[in-house]
Amino acid sequence: MYSESAQADSVSENDPVSEKLWEIRRRLTAEYGSLISFLNYGAPFELLIGVILSAQTTDIQVNAVTPKLFARFPDAAALAAAPRSEVEEIIKSTGFYRSKAAHIQGAAVALVRKYHSEVPQSMSELTSLPGVGRKSANVVRSHVFGLPAIIVDTHFGRVMRRLGIGRAKNADALERELLTIIPDELQTPLSMLVNKHGRVVCQARSPRCSACVLMDLCDYAKRELEPPA
Ligand code: SF4
Structure with missing residues (x-):
């Protein structure tokens, strides 16, 4: 069959x-x-930030802002140190931009401080990051690490x-x-x-x-x- x-x-x-x-x-x-993929990304860091930004909006909206965001702040260290107002301006069209800016910068800070600027693999580590729930963590675990999710x-x-x-x-x-x-x-x-x-x-x-x-x-x-x- x-x-x-x-x-x-x-x-x-x-x-x-x-x-x-x-x-x-x-x-x-x-x-x-x-x-099938919905979010455009290169490095695992970019997928993590993309899934945080995708809350309450469409993947199309996220894909429209991430090229500029990652061109300006290409890794966790750069995003962690970015001026908040500049991050907010870039991601504004995704909605809830103040809380999303806080989440993606908080996640970037955590990656730098706790995970040597790498995206962690475990569910508990991922969901400890700001703005990352089980759905987002499962996207990262499956797409980055090839784990069933x-x-x-x-x-x-x-x-x-x-x-x-x-x-x-x-x-x-x-x-x-x-x-x-x-x-x-x-x-x-x-x-x-x-x-x-x-x-x-x-x-x-x-x-x-x-x-x-x-x-x-x-x-x-x-x-x-x-x-x-
Ligand atoms: S409810 Fe959805 S999955 Fe079921 S037949 Fe209709 S379109 Fe297909």
Whole structure:
């Protein structure tokens, strides 16, 4: 049933949830490809700062300001020592710019003082940085360190609940729930693919179910679109 033999080997015939997860990955990879990224970055430091800036705004807004920010302050030491007013001016269009400036400079100071100007790897170290929650930490852990991570944002959470994979509404609770369901090797790719699907097809107010490649796998579609028996 599955095109990737290595994946098929890890699917138990008696595990319909695992089979469904692999099938979702297969179909969404066919739709969007396997290289999905939302934030533009070079060094790990840039991704860390980007995810802090992405709170309450779009990745497009973040990508619009980070080239100037990193050209002016290219590493943790430079950003830590930057005039606050200059940082605020550069990132202003991302919204909440005063608190975000404080967060990114606070994170830069912590990197310099505690981590030899490197981005740390552990969840506890990352979430100790200003402005970094579990979602942001999981983005860094998966993209920088190649670790399995379930990245729960509003798009991912909505689509997974509609698909009937996970029920929790709170992001941290949903991550905990899904950690018991999604195998390590699927966590990061599914996070990115399902997130993308939520942005372009399974939108919050009006999911485009008739155009969705997951329709036959989706609890929401079965519930909302099929006529009662
Ligand atoms: S069928 Fe509809 S609700 Fe289900 S994943 Fe697709 S767009 Fe979302």
